[in-house]
Amino acid sequence: VTVSDLTEAELIARIQARLPPAPEWVVVGIGDDAAVVEPERNRLQVLTTDSVVEGVHFDRRFTPPDAIGHRALAVNLSDLAAMGASPRLALLSLVLPPALPCSDFDGLVGGLAALAERHRLPVVGGNLSRSPGPVVVDVTLVGSVKPRQALTRSGARPGDALYVTGTIGGAAAGLQMLQAAPTPGQSDARPAGGDGPGAAPPTSPSGDEGVRRCVLRYLYATPRVKAGLLIARNRAATACVDLSDGLADGVRQLARAGGVGFRVDLDLVPVDPDALQWFEARGPDASIQALSGGDDYELLFTSRPKLAGRLLPAARHAGVPLTRIGVCTAEPELLLRRDGGSESYLPMPAGFGHFG
């Protein structure tokens, strides 16, 4: 059974069955020409839209359907996190090939619904369209933030410290592991059910557990929504960006938007240990490979050095490590310092773009 065997109304009903009931501030939900909601009082609205496209952002040969739905929502939650905003509602636009099996449709919607439920995020409307080619999942999120608490990309000033949440490189390594594996079963890498990664390439130096961790990191990345909220609330941060296109790209974005430069200490960058092993086995400059890899959904932000003490409680509450990895400079240059030495500067590697 494929999606073309069902009517649009039947497909919408299948989506609704997987979503939690809408909260009372949703006046008109799914099924009309548009959704109607009561706005939040005394908040600014934060809006973002981002799509994931088959063959560009995911490969259906090794990405289970629920991971596609998860990713489509996670990239957007990560954008709101980078603004310090609370997610409030979602719109879901699906462009689907008629031959898509209904079980894949259900899986995709289920993966998105599971992440939405974790953030108590109602899906208030959307759209279904046929695709003559790839699967495209386009999610729009509306969030909210208190006035003057929105974190933009442009606030970094010389002397600010540069921080990153969590670890980097894990998702990029996970993707490479999946690409290196001999066409795994689509559902073998799910976190629940199944007792092995199924997608383990034979030559992993990290062992099966390391592969499994990186693969899950890639397939089911956790957007740093709570960390973004807490970082924005205590006013220590001056600028923030999310790392969907990699750390090198994030540093470049903060520099461009702020008209400043950055010096990053490569030794301080918290590269995922499993990813580091993987990259080391594959070529020189393992840390630099990690800097170029995308899909981590960590937050990169700057902080006034004096206010950095406020960051520790934020990190503790969000349950995610914060690492200082560099400093903002007046010179609009991007420099990587290696081995603590002040001599051995390297240019920043290119980012990981999804266009061109």
Place this chain on the structure above:
Amino acid sequence: VTVSDLTEAELIARIQARLPPAPEWVVVGIGDDAAVVEPERNRLQVLTTDSVVEGVHFDRRFTPPDAIGHRALAVNLSDLAAMGASPRLALLSLVLPPALPCSDFDGLVGGLAALAERHRLPVVGGNLSRSPGPVVVDVTLVGSVKPRQALTRSGARPGDALYVTGTIGGAAAGLQMLQAAPTPGQSDARPAGGDGPGAAPPTSPSGDEGVRRCVLRYLYATPRVKAGLLIARNRAATACVDLSDGLADGVRQLARAGGVGFRVDLDLVPVDPDALQWFEARGPDASIQALSGGDDYELLFTSRPKLAGRLLPAARHAGVPLTRIGVCTAEPELLLRRDGGSESYLPMPAGFGHFG
């Protein structure tokens, strides 16, 4: 030069160059992780998302790029119109093949920007992605409506009169004319510039002017934003839907949502005269062909018979004709009455869906 020759930042700059400057209530606009806006006071928010997909909603062989951009915004404006809402802001998500010429990119964005400007609608954010296949343009709109003035699909009650704005069938005829024409030049059908339709099929009974009108109607449909606002404001209307999928489909939607039926008088349906000639030359039941055709973007709504007098000023102000075409019935059936006779009922034809 194609879009793959430009960076994402360069493409975004080309979009911004075509858009009017953002109003002051846009706190953070294009270029950050998300947009930040001040909400409107004392209004409900109305949200809609809709995509147009190459090969499904448009054919690039005979749809000029600016008409693709126009359509992507018009379908969404039409959804807001059907809710009686004012459009406030837009988000634009583009999924583009790398081989798309930059001139087509500029045309597409320009067509969207021109319609946005007509509605004083800022584009506050969006997303660009590469496509391994078709062009996909996904627009999200946020609008606003006064509390208790939102028009839904579900309010029709037995005895209510059924009205439609404007005329129907023109867009469907225009599409057929384009499909019948020998691969016209992409830009020949634009309203400004050029002195002929360029896409005229040789066998048109309506003459070149009729063909030109229908083709323009299809390519540059006018969403009934002002009519929707005025119909909702004077509280005469009880339910409303837009006709993007055709009149037959619209009647079906109002019936399903309201748990009611409708009797439509075929003789009263305001079929576009050029379209009627076109359909008559192509088969029997020309009016029924018009009822099944999509893309008209008119509004179909019900009104309490006692309050119908309020509709005339609304129509006058919106500058669009309103025509009573039927009545809402308690029996949940859809019937077409022909030639004024009460005997000759026909079942409603199927609608024009974009899925399955």
